Amino acid sequence: MKRWVYLFSEGSKEQRDLLGGKGANLAEMTKLGLPVPTGFTVTTEACLHYLNNGNVLTDDMKDQVMASVMQLEEKTGKSFGDFKNPLLVSVRSGSKFSMPGMMDTVLNLGLNDETVESLVRNSENERFAYDCYRRLLQMFGDVVMGIDNSKFESRITQLKQSEGLNFDNELTANHWKRIVSEYKQLYRENLDRDFPQDPVEQLYLAIEAVFGSWNNNRAKTYRRLHDISDDLGTAVNIQEMVFGNFGETSGTGVVFSRNPSNGEPGLFGEYLINAQGEDVVAGVRTPKSIQVLAEDMPEQFEQLDTICKNLEKHYKDMQDVEFTIERGKLFILQTRSGKRTSKAQLAIILDLFKEGIIDEETLVQRIEAKDLEAALHPSFDVKALKNRVHFLSGLAASPGAAVGAAYFTAEAATEAKDRGERVILVREETSPEDIEGIAVAEAVVTSRGGMTSHAAVVARGMGICSVVGCEALTVVDGENRGTVGEETIEEGTILSVDGTAGKIYFGEIPMEEVANTVALDDLHEIWDRHATIKVRANAETPNDIETAMALGAVGIGLARTEHMFFEKTRLLQFRRLILADTLQERQEVLKELKEVQKQDFKFMYQAGAGKSENVRLLDPPLHEFLPKTTEECREVAKALGKTLNEVKRKSDNLSETNPMLGFRGLRLGVAYPEIYQMQGEAIIEAAYEVMAEQGFEIKPEIMIPFTIDATEFATVRHSIEEAVQKVMAEKQLPLDYQIGTMIEIPRACFVADEIAKHADFFSFGTNDLTQMVLGLSRDDSPRIVTQYLDAGIFQDDPFQVIDEAGVGAMIKIAIENGRKTNPNLKIGICGEAAAHPKSIEFLSTLPIDYISCSPFRIPQAKMKLAQVRVEETIK
Incomplete structure (x- = not known):
């Protein structure tokens, strides 16, 4: 015969699946000898059988319940339904996972018109006895019989008002007797039947009600929100009542x-x-x-x-x-x-570890990405957020929360910041010209773009909250306003932006009070003992590099030199370079840029304090740097001493139909070798100067982007090395440097063995590799990806989680081919997708040296790398 019921004394904490979390813990505490009221558990299997077979308690179930009641009577010396010494019980739900308040409970079960008088005699407290009886009538009526609880509460409220009382505990025994009488009348009015006087009938009905509450709306919603299976069912715990309402010593x-x-x-x-x-x-x-x-x-x-x-x-x-x-x-x-809270979770597990309650492996496994993210970024007050409805949503590009006034241009945002306002920059999409506006903003919101768009990448790197790809948002160019359906966002409108959830609200939502800071140093030390793959940062400004080092980076895996030209005066210099008509004109600009770049690299090396730093040479998608509007062309022409027509003509000539597949990366080095030579000289000279000034040992890593061919790479490397060797000859000091390439084009993966003959390292650019392998523009992909996710074609956004079957296969091929001809080839993975927990599970199976991500994702990446290794050790 199937066993449906277990006494607390028969179970253990390991039986959560069968007894539910509450029942398993009650059994465990009983075994530990703690003062637990005696009782028994009807299993989750009984619940599922009940729900799947016509909502009927079988005779076996009833027999086992009553047999357990008899054992309860024997242990307590009380009898169920007895007029002299009645046994009263509570009936509570208890699923495998805690779902507080989602399912139903009934207390004081076993009381009726006769046993309540026994309770009066035994307790010598008439008020207490009738308070218990009215509670049973109210809870049983609500939970079991489906009478609206407000009908019960309203009777108590009316009585207190008529008697001039404020609180329930001021009501006397006679008051509760009156309420009991009124409650029984409610049963007759609403159900056309009396409250059941038979305690056994009460018990069976209560068990059925708790089983049925597994499928109530609030329980189903809770399970959906917390990713709990609908197939688990709930146990029912029947337990001897103990009374906290027995007077002032209770x-x-x-x-x-x-x-x-x-x-x-x-x-x-x-x-x-x-x-x-x-x-x-x-x-x-x-x-x-x-x-x-x-x-x-x-x-x-x-x-x-x-x-x-x-x-x-x-x-x-x-x-x-x-x-x-x-x-x-x-x-x-x-x-x-x-x-x-997330902040409390990190503090608690570290304290439990320090106190010797958990070991290091348990600590590593218990930390969750969401807790780290919430601890590192501001967030909205949870209670306040529950009462608010967002009016706009998009891709959660950079986590955190922010409140500010909406502004639609970088200039307006900067002016508002100077006035002391908190600013939300709202754009169709950002460009390098917007960098000053982004820098002063609390958050960035765009109507276009994906997770690797300019706004997303820059905001993540700067640790600024951002939501991108808000397709319902229309930014009205030149009118300083946006629309979402019939709603209008005027300049100065206060917005609350949740970059963690990708939601935007009108008005101000209070922020969560900042609690303790995260003990990252302690965690890094622990993670580093377990992880074999290192974590570097995608960063190029001193501030970002310092942030990355503080967050645990072992170095810089990707310093994007084109990002160094986002500031307005730098942007103008860069435009002079790309709009130059002659070699002489370019060389004049390059002479100035070399000094600028050398200072950039010196600041980088100083901020990195001798840690590895991989500098990617210029890889400028031209559409991000060319002047777009006539007004921009006029400003550039004036600054460069050219005519408007000259600037427009040159811009039109350089304009590309698909700039993401255009004149990028080392194609620039092939056509204009002097540009990469200038950068090579600046990198090496900066290294020498910082070593002399600071005493750091620096080993420059120079990365050539967008390679497709071994001869192509070798040609550009040779050109750069000529410039590097020239500097070294002048210094007459040895310098250990490396020159490698970013693998981001499928062809490069197939000819990686040939490229590796000339390269010291490979760094895989997952953003570009993904868009080329899948044929999806990384900036225009959100709508397509969303459709594919909804249709079940994609399980994850491939720009956030590495596509193992396609992109992952390419990476494997390139690593295998590259290491055949160069066994010492250093391997890194760049791009935000590399830091996603699912990507890390895949990358951990590959022979790579490091991954590189934006600074604020470093702790999460290090945590997951350590967890993967701990899980492998346990297995």
Whole structure:
């Protein structure tokens, strides 16, 4: 015969699937000898059988329930339905995973018109007995019989108003008798039947109600939001009632073994004297802080504190404990791992590790990406956010939260910042000209672009909150406003931007109060002991590099030199270069740019303090740097001493139909070798000067982008090396440098063995490689990707998670081919997709040396790399 019921004394914490989390923990605490009211659990399997077979309790189930009731009677010395010494029980739900408040509970079950009088005699407290009876009538009516709870509450409210009372605990025994009578009348009015007087019928109906609550709307919504399977079912826990409403020496409460908001050790919670459990959470009375219990009942407080500490050690986690004190005796009704904020989670697991409660491997495994992300970035107040509805959504390009006034140009944003305003920059898409506006903004919102668009990349690198690809947003060019359906965003409109969720709200949402800072140094030391693949940063400005080093980078994997020209005066210099008509004109510009670039590289080396730094030579998609409008062309012409027609003619000649596949990377080095030579000289001279000034040992890494052919690469490398060797000859000092390439074109993967003969390292550019392998423009992909995700064709956005079957296969081929001819070939992976947890699981199977990502994703990447290795060790 199938077993559907287990006594608490028969179960254990390992049986969460069968007994649910609550039942398993009650069984475990019973085994530990803690003061747990005795009881039994009807299993999750019984629930699923009930739900899948016509919502009927089988005879076997009923027989096993009643057999367990008899054992309960034997242990307690009470009898179910007895007129002299009645056994009363609670009936509570309990699924495998905690779902607080989502399913149903019934207390004081077993009371009826006769047993309530027995309770009066035995307790010598008529008020207490009838308070218990009205609670049963109310909860049973709501949970089991489906009567709207407000109908019950309204009767109590009317009575208090008529008697001039404010609180439930001011009502007398006669008041509760009157309420009981009115509640029974509610049953007749709403159900055309009386409240069931048979305790056994009450029990069966309550079990069925709890089983049925597995499929109520709030439970289904909770499971969907927390990714909990619908196929688990809930157990039902039937437990002897203990009473916190037995007078002034009784009470009930909920306590956490540590503060769930900030992680600080010590009891944190609330309790009520002379109350039952639901009173604490119902808000009908104001609870006291658990610390006051130390004064009201010092013996019980000490006992509770000791139990919580022991439960933490036993479960190896912070605990959320429900307790009741009945006439001075403490009972533990439930324990579970406590819900906590992300900041608290990091503090708690580090403290548990330092206290020896968990080991290092457990610490590594318990940290989640969302907790790290939330701890490193500002976020909105959770309670305030629940009451708000977003009006616009897009791709969550850069995490965090921000509030500010909307401005639609970099100039307007900068002026507003100078006036002391907080700014949200709203654009159709950003370009290098917007860099000053981005730098002063709290957040960046665009209507176009994907996760690798200019706005997304720059915002992530600077740690600025950003939402991109908001397709419902139309930015009206030149009118300084945007529209979303019938809504209009005027200049100065206050917006709240959630870059973690990709949502935007009208008005100001309060920010979460900043709690403790994350102990990243401690975590980095632990992660580095386990991970074999290193993490570098995509960064080129001193500020970004310093941020990256503070967040745990071992070096720079990608310094994009074209990003060094985003500032307005730099942009003008770069435009002079690309608009030059003659070699002489270019060389004049390059002479100035060399000094500018050398200072850039010196700042980089100083910020990196001797750590590896990989500098990618110019890879400028021309559409990002050419003047677009007539007004821009006029400004450039004036600054360069050219005519408007000359600038427009040159810009038109350089304009490309598809700039992402145009005159990029080393194609620039082939056509204009003097440009890459200038950069090579600047990189090496900067290294010599910083070594002399700071004493750092610097090993420059020079990366040539967009390679498709071995001869092509060798030609450009030779040109650069001529310039490098010239500087070294002048200095007469040896310098260990490397020249390698970024692999971002499919052909390069297939001829990697030939390219590797001339290259010291490969760095895979996942953004460009993805768009070429899949034939998807990285800037125009969001709509297509969304459709493919909705249709189930894609499981993940390939610009956020490496496409293993296509892009991943290319990377494997290139590594294998490259290492055949150059066994010492250093391998790195760049691009934001490399830092995604799913990508890291794949990349961890490859013989690579490092991945490189934006600074604020470094901790998450290091965490996941360590977790992968720990899991491999455990297996």
